[in-house]
Amino acid sequence: MKNINYSKYETTPAVPEASSMIETFRAIGYSIEAAVADIIDNSISAAAKNIWVNFYWEGAETWLSVKDDGHGMSNDELIQAMRPGSKNPLDERSSKDLGRFGLGLKTASFSQCRKLTVISARENCKSVYWTWDLDFVNQTGKWELIKYLPEKNFENEISELKSGTIVIWNDIDRLVKNFQSDDEKALEKFLLIMEHIKKHLAMVFHRFIETGKIKIYFQDRLVEAWNPFLIQESATQEFPGEPLENGKAVVKGFVLPHKSKISEEKFKNAEGAKGWNEHQGFYIYRNERLLLAGDWLGMFRKEEHYKLARIQINLSNGLDAEWQIDIRKSVARPPLVLREQLKAYAGNVRAHAVDVYRHRGKSVKQLPGQKFIPLWIEHKRGDKWFYKINRKHQIMEKIREQAETEPDKAIETLIRFIEETIPTKSIYIKEAEEPEAQGKPFEGVKHDEIRKIMKEIYDSLIAQGKTDTEAKSVIINLEPFNYYPEYIATL
Numbered sequence: 001m002k003n004i005n006y007s008k009y010e011t012t013p014a015v016p017e018a019s020s021m022i023e024t025f026r027a028i029g030y031s032i033e034a035a036v037a038d039i040i041d042n043s044i045s046a047a048a049k050n051i052w053v054n055f056y057w058e059g060a061e062t063w064l065s066v067k068d069d070g071h072g073m074s075n076d077e078l079i080q081a082m083r084p085g086s087k088n089p090l091d092e093r094s095s096k097d098l099g100r101f102g103l104g105l106k107t108a109s110f111s112q113c114r115k116l117t118v119i120s121a122r123e124n125c126k127s128v129y130w131t132w133d134l135d136f137v138n139q140t141g142k143w144e145l146i147k148y149l150p151e152k153n154f155e156n157e158i159s160e161l162k163s164g165t166i167v168i169w170n171d172i173d174r175l176v177k178n179f180q181s182d183d184e185k186a187l188e189k190f191l192l193i194m195e196h197i198k199k200h201l202a203m204v205f206h207r208f209i210e211t212g213k214i215k216i217y218f219q220d221r222l223v224e225a226w227n228p229f230l231i232q233e234s235a236t237q238e239f240p241g242e243p244l245e246n247g248k249a250v251v252k253g254f255v256l257p258h259k260s261k262i263s264e265e266k267f268k269n270a271e272g273a274k275g276w277n278e279h280q281g282f283y284i285y286r287n288e289r290l291l292l293a294g295d296w297l298g299m300f301r302k303e304e305h306y307k308l309a310r311i312q313i314n315l316s317n318g319l320d321a322e323w324q325i326d327i328r329k330s331v332a333r334p335p336l337v338l339r340e341q342l343k344a345y346a347g348n349v350r351a352h353a354v355d356v357y358r359h360r361g362k363s364v365k366q367l368p369g370q371k372f373i374p375l376w377i378e379h380k381r382g383d384k385w386f387y388k389i390n391r392k393h394q395i396m397e398k399i400r401e402q403a404e405t406e407p408d409k410a411i412e413t414l415i416r417f418i419e420e421t422i423p424t425k426s427i428y429i430k431e432a433e434e435p436e437a438q439g440k441p442f443e444g445v446k447h448d449e450i451r452k453i454m455k456e457i458y459d460s461l462i463a464q465g466k467t468d469t470e471a472k473s474v475i476i477n478l479e480p481f482n483y484y485p486e487y488i489a490t491l
Contacts, residue, residue, distance in 0.1 A: 442480060
């Protein structure tokens, strides 16, 4: 590309208007849980070992803080950190750095509050603090911080640490604007949102928590990791990892256990904050940090029978641009050249997940020579799907033997096994995937047997004293004869 000699051209300043630009930052689209997670990213990048997320309910005056024991910042470092765009996303950065744009602290905070205060202290240094006040920026139109610290106990808190940082949100207008401190319903709603934040952090940072790299406390209570893959359960099926991008990324699939294979408590916990169906799909990580959870990336729909399929993709730092990772760290899109590879891999995992779902936990890892023998068999007549009893099943052989000496008992045994084993899950799956391909009873076969049985029942009813109309009315309301009213006239 031809280089431009910029010295030849006239220039003029085009500085963004401060209040308009900051209000634009507020509209980037952070959820509150994603915003809190973004603040914690900075704590991890600052080598924190302990992170405390705290809040205090005061209605519209409610505040929230994130404190860490990382290396802290000097006055100049803090001002630089508070500057929007403090990093160039094209710059090479540490493999452990969770940031990219230098916007996370500001945009995450502005999305939720109008006053962002940061107080920080290096080891053996006095604490420093600065505040972004959006109302002040609106009044002055200037990109200026103010030397303001909320009248709380934050200076004492920071002094209790060797080094560290506290991020404080005040005037959290997106969440508590106009709330009264004595409003019980408002408090209940607020606490539910706080619980959702806690669960989100347990998921997003579960690898850091599991390996002991960090401890996160929420209202001074230790947050336990939520691992989406149930790797400690023996019934969880792991698939071999497959390298992507010449080894810069790896995809690895898991099929979680059927409900019958784990305790009720573990099954309930494994459904996560949004439920089993919502948590199926890909989980994209960068530097051990979860970016995107439970998403099929536009390749498949979320359906009940795939809810046990979860697939992790581990990315290195250098793939941010290719995977279109956004400022919020909530969106990732695989390059087009990888979509078919990912779709094929996911298709295999999903097929096994359906198998486990359908057969209530049947393992796909069979011993040599072992073969699963269903009592019901899927088969096609024409272009429609049907289910029939497997006549070669050992149960059927035993029932035939029993019928020779105890026919009534044999019939009852057969009916009982039919009732208990109707493949409801398989029928549901077929109905969801191919609703127009489900056949109705006796569709696609000769109906001589239907008409014969219908005639015999009709004759029996007439013999019992029923009129022609009454007998036909009984038959038309018997399944499966209700599907064939045209044969009634022939009786």
